[in-house]
Amino acid sequence: MQRVILDSVGPSGAYRQHQLALDILKRQDEPLTHLFSIYQADGSQTTAWWTGLQGQAVAKSSLPAAQQQALDARYQQALDRIELLIRQLHDQGASQDAQALQALLQDGAAQGAIYSVGGKPLLVMSENPALSPEPLFASARRRMAGAAAVPPGPPATAALGAGAAVMGEPAAKARPLLWFLLAALLALLLALLLSWWFKWPASWWDRSGMPVAPPAVVKPAPAVQEPVLPPVVPAQEPLAPVPEPPKVEPVVPEAPVPEPSPAPKPQPDPKPVPKVSSDPNFVCAHDDKGQVLKPEVYLIFDTSMSMLLSVDAKIQDEEWFFSQDLSDMGSWSDYATQRAKTLFEGTSRIKAARSAFSSMVDSLPAGQDLHLITFAQQCAAPNYQGRFTTAQRGRLKNLIQTIEAKDSTNLVHSLNLAASRVDGVKRNALIVLFVDGNDGCEQDICAVSRSIARAKPRLRINVVDITGQGLSACAATATGGVTLAPKQAGQIAQALRDATTDFVKRAEQACQ
Missing domain, CATH: 3.40.50.410 (von Willebrand factor, type A domain)
Known part of the structure:
Protein backbone atom coordinates (compact mmCIF):
# COMPACT_ATOMS: atom_id res chain seq x y z
CA MET A 1 0.00 0.00 0.00
CA GLN A 2 1.55 3.32 -1.04
CA ARG A 3 0.50 6.95 -1.01
CA VAL A 4 0.04 8.61 -4.43
CA ILE A 5 -0.40 12.32 -3.56
CA LEU A 6 -1.52 14.71 -0.82
CA ASP A 7 -4.72 16.62 -1.72
CA SER A 8 -6.00 19.66 0.21
CA VAL A 9 -9.37 19.56 -1.65
CA GLY A 10 -10.32 15.93 -1.12
CA PRO A 11 -12.61 13.63 -3.09
CA SER A 12 -15.13 15.11 -5.52
CA GLY A 13 -18.89 14.87 -5.13
CA ALA A 14 -18.93 12.33 -7.95
CA TYR A 15 -16.59 10.07 -5.93
CA ARG A 16 -19.01 10.00 -2.99
CA GLN A 17 -22.10 9.77 -5.22
CA HIS A 18 -20.79 6.67 -6.99
CA GLN A 19 -19.40 4.86 -3.93
CA LEU A 20 -21.72 1.90 -4.61
CA ALA A 21 -20.39 1.61 -8.18
CA LEU A 22 -16.78 1.75 -6.96
CA ASP A 23 -17.47 -1.04 -4.43
CA ILE A 24 -18.91 -3.15 -7.25
CA LEU A 25 -15.76 -2.65 -9.34
CA LYS A 26 -13.48 -3.55 -6.41
CA ARG A 27 -15.09 -6.99 -6.30
CA GLN A 28 -14.01 -7.67 -9.90
CA ASP A 29 -10.75 -8.96 -11.35
CA GLU A 30 -8.02 -6.89 -13.04
CA PRO A 31 -7.93 -4.33 -14.58
CA LEU A 32 -10.83 -2.99 -12.48
CA THR A 33 -9.57 -3.79 -8.96
CA HIS A 34 -6.98 -0.99 -8.78
CA LEU A 35 -8.46 1.45 -11.32
CA PHE A 36 -9.56 3.89 -8.59
CA SER A 37 -7.38 5.18 -5.75
CA ILE A 38 -8.82 5.52 -2.25
CA TYR A 39 -8.55 8.45 0.15
CA GLN A 40 -7.86 8.69 3.85
CA ALA A 41 -7.60 11.71 6.13
CA ASP A 42 -4.18 12.05 7.78
CA GLY A 43 -5.42 13.88 10.89
CA SER A 44 -5.24 17.40 9.41
CA GLN A 45 -6.95 19.35 6.61
CA THR A 46 -5.10 17.28 4.01
CA THR A 47 -6.38 14.14 2.26
CA ALA A 48 -4.01 11.40 1.09
CA TRP A 49 -4.84 9.20 -1.94
CA TRP A 50 -3.55 5.62 -1.69
CA THR A 51 -3.27 2.57 -3.97
CA GLY A 52 -2.26 -1.06 -3.69
CA LEU A 53 -0.35 -0.95 -7.00
CA GLN A 54 3.44 -1.24 -6.81
CA GLY A 55 5.66 1.28 -8.61
CA GLN A 56 6.17 5.02 -8.88
CA ALA A 57 3.03 7.10 -9.56
CA VAL A 58 3.52 9.60 -12.43
CA ALA A 59 0.89 12.03 -13.72
CA LYS A 60 -0.14 11.34 -17.32
CA SER A 61 0.72 14.91 -18.35
CA SER A 62 4.35 14.29 -17.25
CA LEU A 63 4.79 11.24 -19.50
CA PRO A 64 6.23 11.28 -23.05
CA ALA A 65 3.69 11.23 -25.87
CA ALA A 66 4.22 7.52 -26.65
CA GLN A 67 3.67 6.51 -23.00
CA GLN A 68 0.58 8.72 -22.78
CA GLN A 69 -0.92 6.92 -25.79
CA ALA A 70 -0.14 3.52 -24.24
CA LEU A 71 -1.69 4.61 -20.92
CA ASP A 72 -4.83 5.90 -22.74
CA ALA A 73 -5.14 2.56 -24.53
CA ARG A 74 -5.03 0.60 -21.25
CA TYR A 75 -7.49 3.04 -19.69
CA GLN A 76 -9.86 2.57 -22.67
CA GLN A 77 -9.60 -1.20 -22.19
CA ALA A 78 -10.69 -0.76 -18.57
CA LEU A 79 -13.71 1.32 -19.67
CA ASP A 80 -14.61 -1.35 -22.25
CA ARG A 81 -14.41 -3.95 -19.48
CA ILE A 82 -16.82 -1.90 -17.36
CA GLU A 83 -19.33 -1.72 -20.25
CA LEU A 84 -19.05 -5.48 -20.74
CA LEU A 85 -19.62 -5.95 -17.00
CA ILE A 86 -22.78 -3.80 -17.27
CA ARG A 87 -24.18 -6.11 -19.97
CA GLN A 88 -23.26 -9.21 -17.93
CA LEU A 89 -25.00 -7.84 -14.84
CA HIS A 90 -28.14 -7.10 -16.92
CA ASP A 91 -28.10 -10.68 -18.25
CA GLN A 92 -27.68 -12.04 -14.69
CA GLY A 93 -30.66 -10.01 -13.41
CA ALA A 94 -28.52 -7.66 -11.26
CA SER A 95 -30.21 -4.58 -12.70
CA GLN A 96 -29.44 -2.33 -9.71
CA ASP A 97 -25.67 -2.94 -9.95
CA ALA A 98 -25.75 -2.51 -13.73
CA GLN A 99 -27.60 0.81 -13.42
CA ALA A 100 -25.07 2.05 -10.81
CA LEU A 101 -22.13 1.34 -13.14
CA GLN A 102 -23.94 2.87 -16.13
CA ALA A 103 -24.65 6.03 -14.12
CA LEU A 104 -20.92 6.22 -13.27
CA LEU A 105 -19.85 6.15 -16.94
CA GLN A 106 -22.55 8.64 -17.98
CA ASP A 107 -21.75 11.17 -15.23
CA GLY A 108 -20.32 14.27 -16.93
CA ALA A 109 -19.42 15.78 -13.53
CA ALA A 110 -16.90 13.04 -12.76
CA GLN A 111 -13.64 15.02 -12.79
CA GLY A 112 -10.14 13.86 -11.80
CA ALA A 113 -6.59 13.14 -12.85
CA ILE A 114 -5.08 10.04 -14.48
CA TYR A 115 -1.79 8.62 -13.17
CA SER A 116 0.48 5.81 -14.39
CA VAL A 117 1.65 3.28 -11.77
CA GLY A 118 3.85 0.65 -13.37
CA GLY A 119 2.15 1.36 -16.71
CA LYS A 120 -1.35 0.78 -15.27
CA PRO A 121 -3.94 3.61 -15.18
CA LEU A 122 -4.94 4.97 -11.75
CA LEU A 123 -7.76 7.55 -11.25
CA VAL A 124 -7.76 10.25 -8.57
CA MET A 125 -11.35 11.59 -8.43
CA SER A 126 -10.65 15.09 -7.12
CA GLU A 127 -11.49 18.57 -8.41
CA ASN A 128 -8.29 20.14 -7.05
CA PRO A 129 -7.15 22.70 -9.69
CA ALA A 130 -3.51 21.78 -9.00
CA LEU A 131 -4.19 18.34 -10.46
CA SER A 132 -5.56 19.77 -13.77
CA PRO A 133 -8.75 17.66 -13.53
CA GLU A 134 -10.40 16.44 -16.70
CA PRO A 135 -13.61 14.51 -17.52
CA LEU A 136 -12.81 10.89 -16.73
CA PHE A 137 -15.53 9.10 -18.69
CA ALA A 138 -16.00 11.38 -21.72
CA SER A 139 -15.01 8.68 -24.24
CA ALA A 140 -17.27 6.06 -22.67
CA ARG A 141 -20.16 8.56 -22.48
CA ARG A 142 -19.80 9.51 -26.17
CA ARG A 143 -19.64 5.88 -27.23
CA MET A 144 -22.71 4.90 -25.17
CA ALA A 145 -24.67 7.93 -26.47
CA GLY A 146 -23.70 7.16 -30.08
CA ALA A 147 -24.77 3.53 -29.74
CA ALA A 148 -28.20 4.66 -28.46
CA ALA A 149 -28.65 7.42 -31.11
CA VAL A 150 -27.99 5.36 -34.25
CA PRO A 151 -31.20 3.45 -35.21
CA PRO A 152 -30.93 0.06 -36.83
CA GLY A 153 -30.52 0.68 -40.57
CA PRO A 154 -32.58 -1.05 -43.28
CA PRO A 155 -31.19 -4.19 -44.89
CA ALA A 156 -28.80 -3.63 -47.76
CA THR A 157 -31.06 -5.48 -50.16
CA ALA A 158 -33.96 -3.14 -49.43
CA ALA A 159 -31.82 -0.04 -49.98
CA LEU A 160 -30.44 -1.26 -53.28
CA GLY A 161 -33.64 -2.81 -54.59
CA ALA A 162 -34.55 -6.32 -55.49
CA GLY A 163 -32.11 -6.47 -58.38
CA ALA A 164 -29.17 -5.43 -56.16
CA ALA A 165 -30.07 -8.10 -53.61
CA VAL A 166 -29.99 -10.79 -56.29
CA MET A 167 -26.62 -9.57 -57.56
CA GLY A 168 -25.10 -9.31 -54.05
CA GLU A 169 -25.42 -12.99 -53.19
CA PRO A 170 -23.39 -14.37 -56.17
CA ALA A 171 -20.72 -11.69 -55.61
CA ALA A 172 -20.33 -12.77 -52.01
CA LYS A 173 -20.02 -16.41 -53.05
CA ALA A 174 -17.48 -15.59 -55.80
CA ARG A 175 -15.14 -13.73 -53.43
CA PRO A 176 -13.67 -16.93 -51.77
CA LEU A 177 -13.06 -18.41 -55.28
CA LEU A 178 -10.97 -15.32 -56.23
CA TRP A 179 -8.76 -15.72 -53.14
CA PHE A 180 -8.29 -19.41 -53.97
CA LEU A 181 -7.09 -18.58 -57.51
CA LEU A 182 -4.62 -16.00 -56.20
CA ALA A 183 -3.19 -18.52 -53.67
CA ALA A 184 -2.77 -21.13 -56.41
CA LEU A 185 -0.91 -18.65 -58.63
CA LEU A 186 1.52 -17.76 -55.80
CA ALA A 187 2.17 -21.46 -55.12
CA LEU A 188 3.01 -22.03 -58.84
CA LEU A 189 5.50 -19.11 -58.84
CA LEU A 190 7.16 -20.47 -55.69
CA ALA A 191 7.52 -23.93 -57.26
CA LEU A 192 9.23 -22.44 -60.38
CA LEU A 193 11.63 -20.46 -58.21
CA LEU A 194 12.63 -23.53 -56.16
CA SER A 195 13.13 -25.56 -59.36
CA TRP A 196 15.46 -22.91 -60.84
CA TRP A 197 17.40 -22.66 -57.59
CA PHE A 198 18.15 -26.37 -57.11
CA LYS A 199 18.76 -27.37 -60.77
CA TRP A 200 20.82 -24.43 -62.13
CA PRO A 201 24.64 -24.98 -62.20
CA ALA A 202 26.12 -23.84 -58.91
CA SER A 203 29.15 -22.25 -60.60
CA TRP A 204 26.90 -19.61 -62.24
CA TRP A 205 26.16 -17.83 -58.98
CA ASP A 206 28.55 -19.32 -56.44
CA ARG A 207 32.23 -18.57 -57.10
CA SER A 208 33.20 -20.65 -54.05
CA GLY A 209 32.36 -23.85 -55.98
CA MET A 210 35.28 -23.34 -58.51
CA PRO A 211 38.40 -25.44 -57.84
CA VAL A 212 41.33 -23.55 -56.38
CA ALA A 213 44.90 -24.76 -56.92
CA PRO A 214 46.62 -25.61 -53.61
CA PRO A 215 49.57 -23.37 -52.71
CA ALA A 216 53.03 -24.64 -53.54
CA VAL A 217 54.87 -26.13 -50.60
CA VAL A 218 58.41 -24.70 -50.29
CA LYS A 219 60.73 -26.92 -48.33
CA PRO A 220 63.33 -25.05 -46.27
CA ALA A 221 67.00 -25.70 -47.05
CA PRO A 222 68.69 -27.99 -44.49
CA ALA A 223 70.77 -26.11 -41.95
CA VAL A 224 74.54 -26.61 -42.25
CA GLN A 225 76.11 -27.48 -38.93
CA GLU A 226 79.70 -26.32 -38.46
CA PRO A 227 82.03 -28.66 -36.56
CA VAL A 228 82.76 -27.64 -32.98
CA LEU A 229 86.56 -27.47 -32.36
CA PRO A 230 87.96 -28.12 -28.88
CA PRO A 231 89.47 -25.03 -27.14
CA VAL A 232 93.22 -24.51 -27.56
CA VAL A 233 95.09 -24.65 -24.24
CA PRO A 234 98.27 -22.50 -24.34
CA ALA A 235 101.49 -24.15 -23.25
CA GLN A 236 102.64 -23.21 -19.76
CA GLU A 237 106.27 -22.13 -19.20
CA PRO A 238 108.13 -23.58 -16.16
CA LEU A 239 107.97 -21.28 -13.13
CA ALA A 240 111.19 -19.92 -11.61
CA PRO A 241 111.80 -20.83 -7.93
CA VAL A 242 110.84 -18.08 -5.47
CA PRO A 243 113.45 -17.32 -2.72
CA GLU A 244 112.27 -17.53 0.84
CA PRO A 245 111.97 -14.17 2.70
CA PRO A 246 114.27 -13.54 5.70
CA LYS A 247 112.79 -14.42 9.03
CA VAL A 248 111.68 -11.40 11.14
CA GLU A 249 111.01 -11.64 14.83
CA PRO A 250 107.44 -10.53 15.61
CA VAL A 251 106.97 -7.44 17.78
CA VAL A 252 104.40 -8.08 20.48
CA PRO A 253 102.47 -4.81 21.26
CA GLU A 254 101.20 -4.03 24.68
CA ALA A 255 97.60 -4.99 25.26
CA PRO A 256 95.35 -1.87 25.27
CA VAL A 257 93.09 -1.22 28.16
CA PRO A 258 89.48 -1.88 27.00
CA GLU A 259 87.01 0.96 27.40
CA PRO A 260 83.78 0.20 29.20
CA SER A 261 80.99 -0.73 26.74
CA PRO A 262 77.96 1.62 26.67
CA ALA A 263 74.68 0.46 28.08
CA PRO A 264 72.37 -1.00 25.38
CA LYS A 265 69.53 1.24 24.26
CA PRO A 266 66.03 -0.09 24.96
CA GLN A 267 64.40 -1.51 21.83
CA PRO A 268 60.76 -0.61 21.04
CA ASP A 269 58.22 -3.36 21.11
CA PRO A 270 57.68 -4.82 17.65
CA LYS A 271 54.48 -3.70 15.95
CA PRO A 272 51.92 -6.44 15.40
CA VAL A 273 51.79 -7.71 11.83
CA PRO A 274 48.39 -6.94 10.27
CA LYS A 275 46.36 -10.04 9.53
CA VAL A 276 45.44 -10.82 5.93
CA SER A 277 42.04 -12.30 5.09
CA SER A 278 41.97 -15.90 3.90
CA ASP A 279 38.68 -15.23 2.03
CA PRO A 280 38.71 -12.79 -0.94
CA ASN A 281 35.16 -11.71 -0.04
CA PHE A 282 36.35 -10.16 3.23
CA VAL A 283 39.02 -7.72 4.34
CA CYS A 284 40.74 -7.58 7.76
CA ALA A 285 40.38 -4.02 9.06
CA HIS A 286 42.38 -3.03 12.19
CA ASP A 287 42.03 -0.40 14.89
CA ASP A 288 44.86 1.85 16.25
CA LYS A 289 46.13 -1.01 18.45
CA GLY A 290 46.27 -3.50 15.59
CA GLN A 291 43.20 -5.45 16.69
CA VAL A 292 40.93 -6.88 13.98
CA LEU A 293 37.64 -5.00 13.66
CA LYS A 294 34.40 -6.92 13.27
CA PRO A 295 32.11 -5.99 10.34
CA ASP A 312 -0.30 -16.63 5.53
CA ALA A 313 -1.83 -13.61 3.71
CA LYS A 314 -1.01 -13.50 0.01
CA ILE A 315 0.26 -10.40 -1.77
CA GLN A 316 -2.93 -10.29 -3.88
CA ASP A 317 -5.09 -10.21 -0.72
CA GLU A 318 -2.89 -7.49 0.78
CA GLU A 319 -3.20 -5.29 -2.32
CA TRP A 320 -6.98 -5.82 -2.34
CA PHE A 321 -7.31 -4.88 1.35
CA PHE A 322 -5.37 -1.62 1.05
CA SER A 323 -7.35 -0.65 -2.05
CA GLN A 324 -10.57 -0.54 0.02
CA ASP A 325 -11.95 2.51 1.85
CA LEU A 326 -10.41 1.83 5.27
CA SER A 327 -11.97 4.98 6.73
CA ASP A 328 -15.52 3.63 6.30
CA MET A 329 -15.28 -0.11 6.94
CA GLY A 330 -18.83 -0.11 8.36
CA SER A 331 -20.26 0.33 4.87
CA TRP A 332 -18.42 -2.66 3.41
CA SER A 333 -20.34 -5.55 1.91
CA ASP A 334 -20.52 -8.90 3.70
CA TYR A 335 -18.10 -10.35 1.16
CA ALA A 336 -15.50 -7.62 1.76
CA THR A 337 -15.88 -7.85 5.54
CA GLN A 338 -15.43 -11.63 5.57
CA ARG A 339 -12.45 -11.49 3.20
CA ALA A 340 -10.75 -8.83 5.33
CA LYS A 341 -11.36 -10.87 8.48
CA THR A 342 -9.41 -13.84 7.10
CA LEU A 343 -6.34 -11.62 6.55
CA PHE A 344 -5.92 -11.17 10.31
CA GLU A 345 -6.45 -14.78 11.38
Missing part, protein backbone atom coordinates in the same frame (compact mmCIF):
# COMPACT_ATOMS: atom_id res chain seq x y z
CA GLU A 296 29.50 -3.25 10.76
CA VAL A 297 25.99 -4.75 10.86
CA TYR A 298 22.75 -2.73 10.43
CA LEU A 299 19.27 -4.32 10.54
CA ILE A 300 16.22 -2.50 9.08
CA PHE A 301 13.11 -3.83 10.87
CA ASP A 302 9.75 -3.39 9.07
CA THR A 303 7.19 -1.58 11.28
CA SER A 304 4.67 -0.74 8.52
CA MET A 305 0.92 -1.28 8.94
CA SER A 306 0.97 -4.33 6.66
CA MET A 307 2.93 -6.23 9.37
CA LEU A 308 -0.40 -6.59 11.23
CA LEU A 309 -1.62 -9.02 8.54
CA SER A 310 -1.31 -12.78 8.90
CA VAL A 311 1.90 -14.46 7.77
CA GLY A 346 -3.55 -16.81 12.76
CA THR A 347 -0.05 -15.54 13.57
CA SER A 348 0.59 -11.95 12.47
CA ARG A 349 3.72 -10.94 10.58
CA ILE A 350 4.90 -8.66 13.40
CA LYS A 351 4.63 -11.46 15.96
CA ALA A 352 6.60 -13.88 13.78
CA ALA A 353 9.19 -11.17 13.09
CA ARG A 354 9.70 -10.43 16.80
CA SER A 355 10.31 -14.09 17.58
CA ALA A 356 12.73 -14.48 14.65
CA PHE A 357 14.62 -11.33 15.68
CA SER A 358 15.21 -12.59 19.24
CA SER A 359 16.48 -15.92 17.90
CA MET A 360 18.91 -14.14 15.56
CA VAL A 361 20.29 -11.91 18.34
CA ASP A 362 21.02 -14.97 20.53
CA SER A 363 22.98 -16.59 17.66
CA LEU A 364 25.40 -13.67 17.10
CA PRO A 365 29.03 -14.24 18.19
CA ALA A 366 30.24 -12.39 21.28
CA GLY A 367 31.68 -8.96 20.59
CA GLN A 368 29.52 -8.32 17.52
CA ASP A 369 27.61 -5.02 17.71
CA LEU A 370 24.22 -4.53 16.02
CA HIS A 371 22.58 -1.28 14.81
CA LEU A 372 18.77 -1.05 14.47
CA ILE A 373 16.64 1.19 12.17
CA THR A 374 12.81 1.26 12.04
CA PHE A 375 10.27 3.10 9.86
CA ALA A 376 8.24 6.26 10.64
CA GLN A 377 4.72 7.46 9.80
CA GLN A 378 3.80 9.36 6.64
CA CYS A 379 7.13 8.54 4.94
CA ALA A 380 9.04 10.72 7.42
CA ALA A 381 12.73 10.29 8.28
CA PRO A 382 13.38 6.75 9.62
CA ASN A 383 14.19 6.10 13.30
CA TYR A 384 17.79 5.13 14.21
CA GLN A 385 17.31 3.15 17.43
CA GLY A 386 21.04 3.02 18.25
CA ARG A 387 24.06 0.70 18.54
CA PHE A 388 23.73 -2.35 20.79
CA THR A 389 26.76 -4.20 22.20
CA THR A 390 26.86 -7.75 23.52
CA ALA A 391 25.95 -6.53 27.02
CA GLN A 392 22.93 -4.62 25.66
CA ARG A 393 21.30 -7.45 23.70
CA GLY A 394 18.65 -8.00 26.36
CA ARG A 395 17.54 -4.37 26.07
CA LEU A 396 17.51 -4.74 22.26
CA LYS A 397 15.16 -7.73 22.39
CA ASN A 398 12.82 -5.93 24.82
CA LEU A 399 12.73 -2.95 22.45
CA ILE A 400 11.61 -5.12 19.53
CA GLN A 401 8.81 -6.65 21.61
CA THR A 402 7.30 -3.19 22.26
CA ILE A 403 7.58 -1.66 18.76
CA GLU A 404 4.17 -1.22 17.10
CA ALA A 405 3.32 -1.76 13.42
CA LYS A 406 1.67 1.49 12.30
CA ASP A 407 4.12 3.22 9.96
CA SER A 408 4.65 3.60 6.21
CA THR A 409 7.10 1.41 4.27
CA ASN A 410 9.91 4.00 4.12
CA LEU A 411 12.40 1.42 2.87
CA VAL A 412 14.69 3.46 0.57
CA HIS A 413 15.20 6.29 3.09
CA SER A 414 16.11 3.71 5.76
CA LEU A 415 18.57 2.02 3.38
CA ASN A 416 20.26 5.36 2.57
CA LEU A 417 20.57 6.15 6.28
CA ALA A 418 22.24 2.81 7.06
CA ALA A 419 24.59 3.02 4.05
CA SER A 420 25.72 6.53 5.02
CA ARG A 421 26.83 5.32 8.46
CA VAL A 422 29.08 2.42 7.38
CA ASP A 423 32.56 2.38 5.83
CA GLY A 424 31.99 -0.24 3.12
CA VAL A 425 35.36 0.46 1.43
CA LYS A 426 38.18 -0.51 3.83
CA ARG A 427 35.92 -2.43 6.20
CA ASN A 428 33.19 -4.99 5.55
CA ALA A 429 29.61 -3.97 6.28
CA LEU A 430 26.22 -5.70 6.16
CA ILE A 431 22.67 -4.29 5.91
CA VAL A 432 19.78 -6.74 6.45
CA LEU A 433 16.33 -5.70 5.14
CA PHE A 434 13.83 -7.61 7.32
CA VAL A 435 10.64 -6.52 5.48
CA ASP A 436 7.35 -7.68 3.96
CA GLY A 437 7.36 -5.81 0.65
CA ASN A 438 8.67 -2.99 -1.54
CA ASP A 439 9.18 0.69 -0.83
CA GLY A 440 5.88 2.53 -0.34
CA CYS A 441 7.12 6.14 -0.51
CA GLU A 442 7.62 6.57 -4.28
CA GLN A 443 11.33 5.65 -4.24
CA ASP A 444 13.26 3.32 -6.61
CA ILE A 445 15.12 0.85 -4.39
CA CYS A 446 16.82 -0.85 -7.36
CA ALA A 447 18.50 2.34 -8.62
CA VAL A 448 19.53 3.36 -5.08
CA SER A 449 21.07 -0.07 -4.42
CA ARG A 450 23.14 0.09 -7.61
CA SER A 451 24.47 3.52 -6.60
CA ILE A 452 25.38 2.23 -3.12
CA ALA A 453 27.21 -0.77 -4.65
CA ARG A 454 29.39 1.54 -6.78
CA ALA A 455 30.30 3.80 -3.85
CA LYS A 456 30.85 1.07 -1.22
CA PRO A 457 32.05 -2.23 -2.75
CA ARG A 458 32.59 -3.88 0.68
CA LEU A 459 28.92 -3.40 1.63
CA ARG A 460 26.50 -6.31 1.26
CA ILE A 461 22.69 -6.10 1.42
CA ASN A 462 20.78 -9.25 2.39
CA VAL A 463 16.96 -9.30 2.04
CA VAL A 464 14.58 -11.40 4.17
CA ASP A 465 11.03 -11.09 2.75
CA ILE A 466 8.64 -12.69 5.27
CA THR A 467 5.82 -12.80 2.68
CA GLY A 468 7.71 -15.46 0.72
CA GLN A 469 7.47 -13.41 -2.50
CA GLY A 470 11.16 -12.35 -2.72
CA LEU A 471 10.28 -8.63 -2.98
CA SER A 472 13.05 -5.97 -3.08
CA ALA A 473 15.45 -8.69 -4.28
CA CYS A 474 17.19 -6.21 -6.60
CA ALA A 475 18.91 -4.64 -3.56
CA ALA A 476 20.67 -7.92 -2.79
CA THR A 477 21.49 -8.59 -6.45
CA ALA A 478 23.14 -5.17 -6.90
CA THR A 479 25.52 -5.65 -3.93
CA GLY A 480 26.28 -9.36 -4.18
CA GLY A 481 24.00 -10.26 -1.27
CA VAL A 482 21.30 -12.93 -0.94
CA THR A 483 17.49 -12.88 -0.87
CA LEU A 484 15.68 -15.28 1.46
CA ALA A 485 11.90 -15.76 1.09
CA PRO A 486 10.62 -18.29 3.65
CA LYS A 487 7.42 -19.99 2.56
CA GLN A 488 6.23 -20.89 6.08
CA ALA A 489 6.14 -19.04 9.40
CA GLY A 490 8.47 -21.58 11.00
CA GLN A 491 11.20 -20.81 8.45
CA ILE A 492 11.40 -17.04 9.12
CA ALA A 493 13.74 -17.34 12.13
CA GLN A 494 16.19 -19.58 10.25
CA ALA A 495 16.16 -17.24 7.25
CA LEU A 496 17.04 -14.22 9.42
CA ARG A 497 19.85 -16.15 11.14
CA ASP A 498 21.27 -17.20 7.78
CA ALA A 499 21.14 -13.63 6.47
CA THR A 500 22.91 -12.13 9.52
CA THR A 501 24.89 -14.64 11.60
CA ASP A 502 26.34 -16.51 8.63
CA PHE A 503 27.97 -13.33 7.26
CA VAL A 504 29.41 -12.40 10.68
CA LYS A 505 30.91 -15.84 11.29
CA ARG A 506 32.47 -16.02 7.82
CA ALA A 507 34.13 -12.63 8.35
CA GLU A 508 35.46 -13.79 11.72
CA GLN A 509 36.94 -17.01 10.29
CA ALA A 510 38.61 -15.14 7.41
CA CYS A 511 40.68 -13.01 9.84
CA GLN A 512 41.63 -15.58 12.48
